[in-house]
Amino acid sequence: MEISVDRANEVLIAKVEGRIDGANAREFEDALNGAIGEDDSKVLLDFSTLSYISSAGLRVILLIARLLQKRNAAFALCSLSDPIREVFEISGFDKIISIHDSQAEAVDKIGS
Protein backbone atom coordinates (compact mmCIF):
# COMPACT_ATOMS: atom_id res chain seq x y z
CA MET A 1 0.00 0.00 0.00
CA GLU A 2 1.39 3.39 -1.04
CA ILE A 3 -0.10 6.84 -0.59
CA SER A 4 0.93 9.83 -2.70
CA VAL A 5 -0.38 13.27 -1.89
CA ASP A 6 -1.21 16.13 -4.21
CA ARG A 7 -3.20 19.36 -3.93
CA ALA A 8 -5.52 20.99 -6.47
CA ASN A 9 -8.06 23.77 -5.95
CA GLU A 10 -7.47 23.61 -2.19
CA VAL A 11 -8.33 19.91 -2.25
CA LEU A 12 -5.92 17.48 -0.64
CA ILE A 13 -5.82 14.49 -2.97
CA ALA A 14 -4.44 11.26 -1.52
CA LYS A 15 -3.94 8.57 -4.13
CA VAL A 16 -3.91 5.09 -2.64
CA GLU A 17 -2.13 2.30 -4.45
CA GLY A 18 -2.20 -1.44 -3.73
CA ARG A 19 -4.43 -3.21 -1.24
CA ILE A 20 -5.79 -2.38 2.18
CA ASP A 21 -6.59 -5.31 4.42
CA GLY A 22 -6.45 -6.26 8.09
CA ALA A 23 -2.67 -6.53 7.91
CA ASN A 24 -2.02 -2.93 6.88
CA ALA A 25 -5.21 -1.08 7.87
CA ARG A 26 -3.41 0.49 10.82
CA GLU A 27 -0.60 1.66 8.59
CA PHE A 28 -3.19 3.09 6.19
CA GLU A 29 -4.85 4.97 9.05
CA ASP A 30 -1.53 6.43 10.24
CA ALA A 31 -0.54 7.39 6.70
CA LEU A 32 -3.83 9.20 6.10
CA ASN A 33 -3.72 10.96 9.44
CA GLY A 34 -0.19 12.04 8.61
CA ALA A 35 -1.12 13.24 5.13
CA ILE A 36 -4.17 15.24 6.16
CA GLY A 37 -3.05 18.55 7.62
CA GLU A 38 -4.86 20.47 10.34
CA ASP A 39 -5.89 23.10 7.84
CA ASP A 40 -7.11 20.78 5.12
CA SER A 41 -10.83 21.38 4.75
CA LYS A 42 -11.31 19.34 1.58
CA VAL A 43 -10.03 15.81 1.32
CA LEU A 44 -10.32 13.46 -1.62
CA LEU A 45 -9.15 9.85 -1.73
CA ASP A 46 -8.34 8.71 -5.25
CA PHE A 47 -8.84 4.94 -5.49
CA SER A 48 -7.97 4.52 -9.17
CA THR A 49 -4.97 2.35 -8.30
CA LEU A 50 -6.46 0.63 -5.26
CA SER A 51 -6.82 -3.08 -5.96
CA TYR A 52 -8.61 -4.31 -2.83
CA ILE A 53 -10.15 -3.03 0.39
CA SER A 54 -11.35 -5.20 3.27
CA SER A 55 -13.78 -4.29 6.03
CA ALA A 56 -10.80 -3.27 8.18
CA GLY A 57 -10.00 -0.73 5.46
CA LEU A 58 -13.60 0.47 5.37
CA ARG A 59 -13.35 1.09 9.09
CA VAL A 60 -10.41 3.43 8.52
CA ILE A 61 -12.42 5.28 5.86
CA LEU A 62 -15.22 5.62 8.40
CA LEU A 63 -12.83 6.93 11.07
CA ILE A 64 -11.44 9.54 8.67
CA ALA A 65 -14.95 10.51 7.52
CA ARG A 66 -16.02 11.08 11.12
CA LEU A 67 -12.91 13.04 11.95
CA LEU A 68 -13.39 15.35 8.96
CA GLN A 69 -17.09 15.70 9.63
CA LYS A 70 -16.32 16.90 13.16
CA ARG A 71 -14.37 19.83 11.76
CA ASN A 72 -16.79 20.46 8.91
CA ALA A 73 -14.31 19.39 6.27
CA ALA A 74 -15.48 17.94 2.96
CA PHE A 75 -14.61 14.34 2.22
CA ALA A 76 -15.06 12.31 -0.94
CA LEU A 77 -13.79 9.31 -2.86
CA CYS A 78 -13.20 9.00 -6.58
CA SER A 79 -12.27 6.60 -9.36
CA LEU A 80 -13.33 3.35 -7.73
CA SER A 81 -12.91 0.19 -9.77
CA ASP A 82 -16.03 -1.94 -10.11
CA PRO A 83 -15.13 -4.48 -7.39
CA ILE A 84 -14.24 -1.68 -4.95
CA ARG A 85 -17.40 0.25 -5.75
CA GLU A 86 -19.30 -2.96 -5.07
CA VAL A 87 -17.74 -3.20 -1.59
CA PHE A 88 -18.98 0.33 -0.85
CA GLU A 89 -22.41 -0.43 -2.27
CA ILE A 90 -22.92 -3.72 -0.44
CA SER A 91 -21.86 -2.26 2.92
CA GLY A 92 -24.03 0.80 2.30
CA PHE A 93 -21.05 3.12 2.74
CA ASP A 94 -21.92 4.79 -0.57
CA LYS A 95 -24.89 6.30 1.27
CA ILE A 96 -22.79 8.20 3.78
CA ILE A 97 -19.68 9.02 1.73
CA SER A 98 -19.83 10.82 -1.59
CA ILE A 99 -18.27 8.90 -4.43
CA HIS A 100 -17.30 10.43 -7.77
CA ASP A 101 -16.39 8.82 -11.08
CA SER A 102 -13.25 10.84 -11.72
CA GLN A 103 -10.78 13.03 -9.89
CA ALA A 104 -11.70 16.02 -12.06
CA GLU A 105 -15.38 15.63 -11.24
CA ALA A 106 -14.65 15.30 -7.52
CA VAL A 107 -12.32 18.30 -7.39
CA ASP A 108 -14.92 20.26 -9.31
CA LYS A 109 -17.60 19.30 -6.79
CA ILE A 110 -15.78 19.85 -3.51
CA GLY A 111 -13.02 22.27 -4.59
CA SER A 112 -13.39 26.00 -4.44
Added chain:
Amino acid sequence: MVKRDTASAVFGGEMTQTPYKILVVDDEPDLEHLMRQRMRRDVRSGLYTLYFAQNGVEALERLNEVPDIGMVLSDINMPRMDGLTLLAQIPNIAPDIRAVVVSAYGDMKNIRTAMNRGAFDFITKPIDFQDLRVTIERTLKNMEEWREALESRDKLVRLQNELNVASKMQQSILPTEFPDSDHCEIYANMEPAREVGGDFFDVFGLPGGKIALAIADVSDKGVPAALFMMSSRTLLKGSAIGAVEPGAVLKEVNDLLTEENEAAMFVTTFYAVYNPQTGQVDYSNGGHNPPLVVHPDGSSTLLPGTDGLALGVFPGVNFGQSAVMLSPGDLLLLYTDGVTEAMNADGEEFGMDRLQAVFSDAPPVSTEAANKAVFKAVHEFAGETPQSDDITCVTVLQRQA
Protein backbone atom coordinates in the same frame (compact mmCIF):
# COMPACT_ATOMS: atom_id res chain seq x y z
CA MET B 1 12.16 -5.40 36.68
CA VAL B 2 14.11 -2.18 36.46
CA LYS B 3 14.52 -1.11 32.89
CA ARG B 4 17.65 0.74 32.03
CA ASP B 5 20.00 1.64 29.29
CA THR B 6 22.57 -1.06 29.61
CA ALA B 7 25.19 0.55 27.43
CA SER B 8 25.37 3.81 29.33
CA ALA B 9 25.02 2.19 32.73
CA VAL B 10 27.69 -0.38 32.17
CA PHE B 11 30.11 1.50 30.02
CA GLY B 12 30.31 4.62 32.09
CA GLY B 13 27.64 6.94 30.79
CA GLU B 14 25.64 9.17 33.09
CA MET B 15 24.35 7.31 36.08
CA THR B 16 20.75 7.93 36.88
CA GLN B 17 19.76 4.35 37.59
CA THR B 18 20.01 2.18 40.66
CA PRO B 19 23.38 0.41 40.84
CA TYR B 20 23.86 -3.17 39.71
CA LYS B 21 24.16 -5.48 42.71
CA ILE B 22 27.11 -7.84 42.71
CA LEU B 23 27.64 -10.54 45.34
CA VAL B 24 31.25 -11.54 45.94
CA VAL B 25 31.76 -14.93 47.62
CA ASP B 26 35.23 -15.78 48.96
CA ASP B 27 36.63 -17.14 52.21
CA GLU B 28 39.70 -14.92 52.12
CA PRO B 29 38.94 -12.00 54.45
CA ASP B 30 41.36 -9.75 52.58
CA LEU B 31 39.41 -9.95 49.34
CA GLU B 32 36.54 -7.81 50.61
CA HIS B 33 38.96 -5.07 51.52
CA LEU B 34 40.79 -5.36 48.20
CA MET B 35 37.60 -5.34 46.14
CA ARG B 36 36.19 -2.32 47.95
CA GLN B 37 39.42 -0.48 47.35
CA ARG B 38 39.83 -1.40 43.69
CA MET B 39 36.21 -0.89 42.78
CA ARG B 40 35.63 2.18 44.94
CA ARG B 41 35.22 4.56 42.02
CA ASP B 42 32.58 2.42 40.39
CA VAL B 43 30.81 1.98 43.70
CA ARG B 44 30.97 5.66 44.57
CA SER B 45 29.66 6.71 41.14
CA GLY B 46 26.69 4.45 41.70
CA LEU B 47 27.53 1.91 39.01
CA TYR B 48 27.76 -1.08 41.33
CA THR B 49 26.84 -2.07 44.85
CA LEU B 50 28.96 -4.85 46.32
CA TYR B 51 27.78 -7.50 48.77
CA PHE B 52 30.05 -10.08 50.39
CA ALA B 53 29.76 -13.63 51.69
CA GLN B 54 32.46 -16.00 52.98
CA ASN B 55 31.03 -19.28 51.72
CA GLY B 56 28.16 -20.85 49.78
CA VAL B 57 25.79 -20.97 52.71
CA GLU B 58 26.23 -17.28 53.49
CA ALA B 59 25.90 -16.52 49.78
CA LEU B 60 22.52 -18.22 49.61
CA GLU B 61 21.39 -16.29 52.69
CA ARG B 62 22.51 -13.04 51.08
CA LEU B 63 20.66 -13.90 47.86
CA ASN B 64 17.52 -14.48 49.87
CA GLU B 65 17.87 -11.20 51.79
CA VAL B 66 18.85 -8.88 48.94
CA PRO B 67 16.52 -8.70 45.96
CA ASP B 68 17.70 -8.11 42.40
CA ILE B 69 21.30 -9.25 42.74
CA GLY B 70 22.39 -9.48 39.12
CA MET B 71 25.72 -11.21 39.37
CA VAL B 72 27.59 -13.56 41.68
CA LEU B 73 31.38 -13.69 41.65
CA SER B 74 32.39 -16.82 43.54
CA ASP B 75 35.53 -18.62 44.62
CA ILE B 76 35.46 -22.40 44.23
CA ASN B 77 37.20 -23.80 47.32
CA MET B 78 35.43 -22.60 50.47
CA PRO B 79 34.39 -24.17 53.79
CA ARG B 80 30.77 -25.16 54.60
CA MET B 81 29.60 -24.94 50.97
CA ASP B 82 31.95 -24.69 48.01
CA GLY B 83 31.45 -22.63 44.86
CA LEU B 84 30.42 -25.56 42.68
CA THR B 85 27.63 -26.56 45.07
CA LEU B 86 26.56 -22.94 45.28
CA LEU B 87 26.35 -22.79 41.47
CA ALA B 88 23.96 -25.71 41.44
CA GLN B 89 21.77 -23.96 44.03
CA ILE B 90 21.55 -20.49 42.48
CA PRO B 91 18.96 -21.31 39.78
CA ASN B 92 16.51 -22.36 42.51
CA ILE B 93 16.66 -18.87 44.02
CA ALA B 94 17.13 -16.59 41.01
CA PRO B 95 17.26 -18.17 37.56
CA ASP B 96 18.55 -15.11 35.73
CA ILE B 97 21.52 -14.37 37.99
CA ARG B 98 24.83 -14.65 36.14
CA ALA B 99 27.59 -16.43 38.02
CA VAL B 100 31.29 -15.96 37.36
CA VAL B 101 33.73 -18.29 39.14
CA VAL B 102 37.19 -17.44 40.38
CA SER B 103 39.60 -20.34 40.18
CA ALA B 104 43.27 -21.10 40.52
CA TYR B 105 45.19 -20.62 37.32
CA GLY B 106 45.05 -23.77 35.17
CA ASP B 107 42.42 -25.54 37.27
CA MET B 108 40.62 -26.73 34.14
CA LYS B 109 38.75 -29.51 35.87
CA ASN B 110 36.89 -27.19 38.25
CA ILE B 111 36.40 -24.57 35.55
CA ARG B 112 34.78 -27.16 33.27
CA THR B 113 32.53 -28.35 36.10
CA ALA B 114 31.54 -24.76 36.88
CA MET B 115 30.72 -24.01 33.24
CA ASN B 116 28.71 -27.21 33.01
CA ARG B 117 26.73 -26.13 36.05
CA GLY B 118 25.76 -22.91 34.35
CA ALA B 119 28.54 -20.46 35.19
CA PHE B 120 28.59 -17.60 32.71
CA ASP B 121 32.35 -17.04 32.77
CA PHE B 122 35.47 -17.53 34.90
CA ILE B 123 38.50 -15.53 35.94
CA THR B 124 41.72 -16.76 37.49
CA LYS B 125 43.60 -15.91 40.65
CA PRO B 126 45.40 -13.72 41.38
CA ILE B 127 42.64 -11.39 40.25
CA ASP B 128 43.53 -9.00 37.46
CA PHE B 129 41.16 -6.13 38.22
CA GLN B 130 41.22 -4.79 34.68
CA ASP B 131 40.07 -8.19 33.44
CA LEU B 132 37.54 -8.41 36.25
CA ARG B 133 36.00 -5.09 35.26
CA VAL B 134 35.62 -6.21 31.64
CA THR B 135 34.13 -9.52 32.77
CA ILE B 136 31.62 -7.76 35.02
CA GLU B 137 30.53 -5.43 32.21
CA ARG B 138 30.12 -8.31 29.79
CA THR B 139 28.21 -10.38 32.31
CA LEU B 140 25.79 -7.64 33.30
CA LYS B 141 25.16 -6.76 29.67
CA ASN B 142 24.30 -10.34 28.95
CA MET B 143 21.96 -10.44 31.94
CA GLU B 144 20.14 -7.31 30.75
CA GLU B 145 19.71 -8.74 27.27
CA TRP B 146 18.41 -11.94 28.73
CA ARG B 147 15.89 -10.09 30.89
CA GLU B 148 14.71 -8.04 27.93
CA ALA B 149 14.30 -11.20 25.86
CA LEU B 150 12.26 -12.75 28.66
CA GLU B 151 10.07 -9.66 28.83
CA SER B 152 9.40 -9.79 25.07
CA ARG B 153 8.56 -13.44 25.30
CA ASP B 154 6.11 -12.78 28.15
CA LYS B 155 4.46 -10.05 26.12
CA LEU B 156 4.11 -12.41 23.18
CA VAL B 157 2.60 -15.10 25.38
CA ARG B 158 0.12 -12.61 26.84
CA LEU B 159 -0.88 -11.48 23.37
CA GLN B 160 -1.31 -15.06 22.24
CA ASN B 161 -3.49 -15.79 25.27
CA GLU B 162 -5.63 -12.74 24.53
CA LEU B 163 -6.16 -13.92 20.99
CA ASN B 164 -7.08 -17.37 22.23
CA VAL B 165 -9.68 -15.79 24.51
CA ALA B 166 -11.12 -13.88 21.56
CA SER B 167 -11.21 -17.00 19.45
CA LYS B 168 -12.95 -18.94 22.22
CA MET B 169 -15.52 -16.14 22.64
CA GLN B 170 -16.26 -16.34 18.95
CA GLN B 171 -16.64 -20.11 18.95
CA SER B 172 -18.71 -20.11 22.12
CA ILE B 173 -21.50 -17.92 20.74
CA LEU B 174 -22.08 -20.01 17.63
CA PRO B 175 -24.98 -22.45 17.80
CA THR B 176 -24.16 -26.04 16.99
CA GLU B 177 -27.63 -27.55 16.77
CA PHE B 178 -30.05 -26.60 14.06
CA PRO B 179 -33.72 -27.19 13.20
CA ASP B 180 -34.43 -30.27 11.14
CA SER B 181 -38.08 -30.97 10.36
CA ASP B 182 -40.46 -32.08 7.61
CA HIS B 183 -40.47 -28.48 6.42
CA CYS B 184 -36.87 -27.52 6.52
CA GLU B 185 -33.29 -28.35 7.26
CA ILE B 186 -30.76 -25.78 8.46
CA TYR B 187 -27.00 -25.99 8.82
CA ALA B 188 -24.33 -23.42 9.60
CA ASN B 189 -20.62 -23.47 10.20
CA MET B 190 -17.58 -21.25 10.25
CA GLU B 191 -13.94 -21.88 9.45
CA PRO B 192 -12.00 -19.29 11.46
CA ALA B 193 -8.97 -17.56 10.02
CA ARG B 194 -5.72 -18.01 11.92
CA GLU B 195 -5.95 -14.56 13.41
CA VAL B 196 -9.29 -14.32 15.18
CA GLY B 197 -11.84 -12.68 12.91
CA GLY B 198 -15.27 -11.27 13.36
CA ASP B 199 -17.81 -13.54 11.67
CA PHE B 200 -20.77 -14.87 13.55
CA PHE B 201 -24.14 -16.44 12.79
CA ASP B 202 -27.22 -17.24 14.78
CA VAL B 203 -30.23 -19.49 14.32
CA PHE B 204 -32.97 -19.47 16.95
CA GLY B 205 -36.68 -20.06 17.34
CA LEU B 206 -39.28 -17.27 17.34
CA PRO B 207 -42.95 -17.34 18.34
CA GLY B 208 -45.32 -19.04 15.89
CA GLY B 209 -42.83 -21.64 14.73
CA LYS B 210 -40.75 -19.07 12.87
CA ILE B 211 -36.97 -19.13 12.86
CA ALA B 212 -34.57 -16.22 13.13
CA LEU B 213 -31.54 -16.41 10.83
CA ALA B 214 -28.59 -14.08 11.15
CA ILE B 215 -25.15 -13.83 9.64
CA ALA B 216 -22.72 -11.03 10.36
CA ASP B 217 -19.15 -9.87 9.87
CA VAL B 218 -17.47 -7.42 12.23
CA SER B 219 -14.93 -5.07 10.68
CA ASP B 220 -11.39 -5.71 11.83
CA LYS B 221 -10.00 -8.56 13.87
CA GLY B 222 -8.66 -9.38 17.29
CA VAL B 223 -9.98 -8.86 20.79
CA PRO B 224 -11.85 -5.55 20.22
CA ALA B 225 -13.64 -7.09 17.22
CA ALA B 226 -14.55 -10.14 19.30
CA LEU B 227 -16.04 -7.92 22.02
CA PHE B 228 -17.99 -5.93 19.44
CA MET B 229 -19.22 -9.22 17.99
CA MET B 230 -20.41 -10.39 21.41
CA SER B 231 -22.44 -7.25 22.01
CA SER B 232 -23.83 -7.24 18.44
CA ARG B 233 -24.98 -10.78 18.80
CA THR B 234 -26.59 -10.16 22.21
CA LEU B 235 -28.36 -7.00 21.01
CA LEU B 236 -29.58 -8.75 17.88
CA LYS B 237 -31.06 -11.63 19.82
CA GLY B 238 -32.65 -9.27 22.32
CA SER B 239 -34.23 -7.14 19.61
CA ALA B 240 -35.32 -10.14 17.57
CA ILE B 241 -37.38 -11.48 20.43
CA GLY B 242 -39.02 -8.07 21.01
CA ALA B 243 -39.72 -6.93 17.45
CA VAL B 244 -41.35 -8.75 14.54
CA GLU B 245 -40.13 -6.88 11.49
CA PRO B 246 -36.52 -7.54 10.43
CA GLY B 247 -36.02 -3.88 9.43
CA ALA B 248 -37.11 -2.74 12.91
CA VAL B 249 -34.74 -5.24 14.52
CA LEU B 250 -31.73 -3.94 12.58
CA LYS B 251 -32.72 -0.34 13.27
CA GLU B 252 -32.82 -0.97 17.00
CA VAL B 253 -29.49 -2.82 17.03
CA ASN B 254 -27.90 -0.11 14.90
CA ASP B 255 -29.07 2.67 17.21
CA LEU B 256 -27.68 0.84 20.23
CA LEU B 257 -24.38 0.04 18.54
CA THR B 258 -23.81 3.61 17.33
CA GLU B 259 -24.43 5.10 20.78
CA GLU B 260 -20.89 4.59 21.96
CA ASN B 261 -18.68 3.61 19.11
CA GLU B 262 -15.56 5.72 19.19
CA ALA B 263 -13.56 2.96 17.56
CA ALA B 264 -15.81 3.20 14.48
CA MET B 265 -16.30 -0.54 14.36
CA PHE B 266 -19.19 -1.83 12.38
CA VAL B 267 -20.87 -5.09 11.60
CA THR B 268 -22.46 -6.05 8.30
CA THR B 269 -25.57 -8.01 9.21
CA PHE B 270 -28.17 -9.96 7.29
CA TYR B 271 -31.17 -10.77 9.42
CA ALA B 272 -34.23 -12.78 8.37
CA VAL B 273 -37.38 -14.22 9.87
CA TYR B 274 -38.10 -17.51 8.19
CA ASN B 275 -41.43 -19.32 8.26
CA PRO B 276 -40.77 -23.00 7.48
CA GLN B 277 -44.49 -23.74 7.08
CA THR B 278 -44.89 -21.34 4.16
CA GLY B 279 -41.31 -20.92 2.94
CA GLN B 280 -41.54 -17.15 3.37
CA VAL B 281 -38.38 -15.30 4.31
CA ASP B 282 -38.72 -11.69 5.49
CA TYR B 283 -35.33 -10.08 5.57
CA SER B 284 -33.38 -6.91 6.03
CA ASN B 285 -29.83 -6.48 4.84
CA GLY B 286 -27.51 -4.22 6.86
CA GLY B 287 -24.61 -3.89 4.47
CA HIS B 288 -23.95 -7.62 4.18
CA ASN B 289 -23.19 -9.68 1.07
CA PRO B 290 -26.44 -10.53 -0.71
CA PRO B 291 -27.55 -14.10 0.07
CA LEU B 292 -28.22 -16.56 -2.69
CA VAL B 293 -31.27 -18.70 -3.42
CA VAL B 294 -30.20 -21.89 -5.19
CA HIS B 295 -32.96 -23.64 -7.10
CA PRO B 296 -33.29 -27.40 -7.59
CA ASP B 297 -32.03 -27.13 -11.20
CA GLY B 298 -28.76 -25.58 -9.97
CA SER B 299 -29.56 -22.04 -11.08
CA SER B 300 -29.40 -19.35 -8.45
CA THR B 301 -30.55 -15.82 -7.79
CA LEU B 302 -29.23 -13.08 -5.51
CA LEU B 303 -31.59 -11.58 -2.97
CA PRO B 304 -32.19 -7.93 -3.84
CA GLY B 305 -30.85 -5.45 -1.29
CA THR B 306 -33.01 -3.51 1.12
CA ASP B 307 -31.25 -0.14 1.02
CA GLY B 308 -29.32 -0.94 4.20
CA LEU B 309 -26.08 0.13 5.79
CA ALA B 310 -23.63 -1.77 7.97
CA LEU B 311 -24.63 -1.56 11.65
CA GLY B 312 -22.73 0.79 13.93
CA VAL B 313 -21.91 3.32 11.22
CA PHE B 314 -24.63 5.93 11.43
CA PRO B 315 -27.31 6.48 14.07
CA GLY B 316 -31.00 6.92 13.38
CA VAL B 317 -31.13 5.40 9.91
CA ASN B 318 -34.04 3.25 8.82
CA PHE B 319 -33.57 -0.23 7.45
CA GLY B 320 -35.81 -1.40 4.66
CA GLN B 321 -36.96 -4.96 4.31
CA SER B 322 -38.10 -7.36 1.65
CA ALA B 323 -39.43 -10.90 1.32
CA VAL B 324 -38.75 -13.98 -0.76
CA MET B 325 -40.66 -17.27 -1.00
CA LEU B 326 -38.67 -20.50 -0.91
CA SER B 327 -40.23 -23.27 -3.00
CA PRO B 328 -39.66 -26.89 -2.08
CA GLY B 329 -36.10 -27.82 -3.01
CA ASP B 330 -34.86 -24.23 -2.84
CA LEU B 331 -31.77 -23.58 -0.79
CA LEU B 332 -31.10 -20.23 0.86
CA LEU B 333 -27.37 -19.60 1.28
CA LEU B 334 -26.08 -16.88 3.61
CA TYR B 335 -22.32 -16.36 3.51
CA THR B 336 -19.65 -13.87 4.52
CA ASP B 337 -17.04 -12.14 2.37
CA GLY B 338 -14.52 -14.75 3.52
CA VAL B 339 -16.13 -16.83 0.75
CA THR B 340 -16.30 -14.33 -2.09
CA GLU B 341 -13.07 -12.50 -1.23
CA ALA B 342 -10.92 -15.62 -0.73
CA MET B 343 -7.84 -15.11 -2.88
CA ASN B 344 -5.66 -17.38 -4.95
CA ALA B 345 -1.95 -17.07 -5.62
CA ASP B 346 -2.62 -14.68 -8.53
CA GLY B 347 -4.50 -12.28 -6.27
CA GLU B 348 -7.88 -13.09 -7.86
CA GLU B 349 -10.98 -13.22 -5.70
CA PHE B 350 -13.25 -16.24 -5.54
CA GLY B 351 -16.19 -13.98 -6.40
CA MET B 352 -19.91 -14.45 -6.94
CA ASP B 353 -19.63 -16.24 -10.26
CA ARG B 354 -17.56 -19.06 -8.80
CA LEU B 355 -19.91 -19.28 -5.83
CA GLN B 356 -22.90 -19.68 -8.11
CA ALA B 357 -20.98 -22.18 -10.26
CA VAL B 358 -20.55 -24.46 -7.22
CA PHE B 359 -24.21 -25.42 -7.55
CA SER B 360 -24.83 -25.06 -11.27
CA ASP B 361 -23.87 -28.65 -12.08
CA ALA B 362 -24.51 -30.20 -8.69
CA PRO B 363 -27.56 -28.83 -6.88
CA PRO B 364 -27.22 -29.54 -3.17
CA VAL B 365 -29.11 -32.40 -1.58
CA SER B 366 -28.59 -31.31 1.99
CA THR B 367 -27.56 -28.14 3.80
CA GLU B 368 -24.43 -29.71 5.25
CA ALA B 369 -23.44 -30.95 1.80
CA ALA B 370 -24.03 -27.46 0.43
CA ASN B 371 -21.69 -25.89 3.00
CA LYS B 372 -19.07 -28.56 2.37
CA ALA B 373 -19.26 -27.94 -1.36
CA VAL B 374 -18.73 -24.19 -0.87
CA PHE B 375 -15.78 -24.65 1.50
CA LYS B 376 -14.21 -27.21 -0.80
CA ALA B 377 -14.52 -24.93 -3.82
CA VAL B 378 -13.03 -22.01 -1.89
CA HIS B 379 -10.10 -24.09 -0.63
CA GLU B 380 -9.39 -25.54 -4.06
CA PHE B 381 -9.45 -22.06 -5.53
CA ALA B 382 -7.21 -20.52 -2.84
CA GLY B 383 -4.67 -23.37 -3.01
CA GLU B 384 -1.67 -22.55 -0.85
CA THR B 385 -2.72 -18.94 -0.27
CA PRO B 386 -3.36 -18.55 3.47
CA GLN B 387 -6.92 -17.87 4.60
CA SER B 388 -7.04 -14.27 5.78
CA ASP B 389 -10.68 -14.05 6.84
CA ASP B 390 -13.27 -16.24 8.53
CA ILE B 391 -15.38 -18.27 6.11
CA THR B 392 -18.98 -18.72 7.19
CA CYS B 393 -22.09 -20.23 5.60
CA VAL B 394 -25.64 -20.59 6.87
CA THR B 395 -27.94 -22.65 4.66
CA VAL B 396 -31.65 -23.35 4.74
CA LEU B 397 -33.23 -26.08 2.61
CA GLN B 398 -36.97 -25.83 2.07
CA ARG B 399 -38.28 -29.39 2.09
CA GLN B 400 -41.97 -28.80 1.70
CA ALA B 401 -44.17 -25.81 2.23
